[in-house]
Amino acid sequence: MKKGVILTALGGIFWGLSGTIGQFLFQNYHLNTTWLTTMRMLGAGIILLIICFIKDRKKSIAIWKHQSDVIQLICFSICGLMFCQYSYMTAIYHSNSSTAAILQYLNPVFIMLYTCLVCKRLPYKKEIICILLAFSGTFILATHGNIHEMNITPLGLFWGVMAGLSASLYSLLPRNLMNRWGSLIPIGYAMLIGGIVLGIIGKVWTIQVSLDFIGIIGVLGIIVIGTALGFSLYLLGVHYIGAMRASLIGALEPVSATFFMCVWLHSSFTVFDLIGFILILSTIFILSYKKEA
Template sequence: MDTNTAHSQKKGCIMTLSGGILWGLSGTCGQYLMQAKGLTADWLIPIRLVLAGILLLGVCAWKDGKRVFQIIRERKDLVDIIIFGIFGMSMCQYTYFAAISYSNAGTATVLEYIGPVLVMLYVSFRTGKAPEKVELFAVILAVLGTVLLATHGNLKSLVISHQALFWGLVSAVTLAIYTVQPGRLLNKYGSMLVTGWGMMIGGILLCLFFRPWTMNVSVDGTIIGGMAFIILVGTIIAFVCYMEGVKRVGPKKGSLFAAVEPVSATVFSVLLLHVSFGLMDLLGFVCIVSTIFLLTKDKQR
């Protein structure tokens, strides 16, 4: 490996890790706004998606001009991007922050990371191939991790709320949809344009459904600053860092580095919001995050 390639790989590793860390910090910031400032996912997510979508599409328009509208001119692409915006982008974001509101950023992020296991099961079903041993082990770890998080080993009772468990598991399902559904569009238009339109469409839908402008929210400097951080740093900058890093290191290493997100969300929850986790919580975290490393070892699927 020559010096330039090594430098590019090193820079890619740093950028990919930075994206995952910023995503985790974004979840912690959302937890603070909901628990300390009284915001709800019904208000926070529609606003976040619409504003982030506008900014991303603005960047795309600056780079590619009128091509930014091509995706909504072709009927098949328009249908696919609407489906992605509704069932992928908006539902993934909403269910994730709903899980945070009933628990914390660390727990919600870890539960969401069951999504890759669901993707693996979907691919196995779609291709008609039975999961390999390492994949089956990943499924077992995901189930074990979820049980430890939810019950601490006592199957007769839950240690997290039913709402937290429900929204966390639904967020894993929507993450799987978010990952699989837009594949054709990503190949055709690129991730930034697809993400921008997904955010815009999903955000508009949630705005029409929840009508955040009717909610009694006392917007102050803290809320404005927190929302600005979530949108600019935790969404735009994190996304650009991660995607640029993946270009340099490849999707296999990129997916491994993305596993820093639940770790960073947990660490920031402890350091900034003083959330406490027990041994069983940490064991559950390790089980679920380990599935990322196991599934990344799979060569093609």
């Protein structure tokens, strides 16, 4: 149990660090979000697949022998992971790593609304509370309580909400795949496929990038520490403590993103940000508690 908690916590912390590194690169090197997201996905996909092939080469290849799994994998790669990674990085570009990470945690509310729609039922009392908390938290983050003034840009808010929506798709789409093939194989291939598709759509080979040594280290940090290692540690933690507990501990991502943003980038974090932060993250604990009941 203790080992699983530590592994999951490290995964969440590394995700938060990844977002802050992304903010640093956007601020200091003016990187294109499509380019950075493509490099992140391609690099992490290659690393994760190398790990998969070392662990079980036959299983890593066998996924391509099942047509239904291939279709699901492609859908997950583009509609789930690519959308999730791109919207998150774009939210950081238009706001900051802390706000993007917090808004991404609207995803449990989107999943809950999807469940209500599929099951053709109205939300339960606790679910209604979560919807109100999520909207209140988003409103406070965006306006700091002043309806006449936006604290973040409209694009920052839009892509932050899209990050939450895409994170819910990322959670829902691969369930059957992960039941059959585990987590690393689908995510490794999805990273690679999503990176290739995004790179082609964005024509990344035409994008001019100027990086010095620190910039290169930053990009490698996002790929290796923030993505490949972050996912690997988190999924290993899930193996020990289960998905529900892991999702709660994974909420360290916005906490760590805020910490690194304030300490490293010297960004401000107000009381209103803290209130919005708490309101949105509280939905995770409320919905998870309901699951246990």
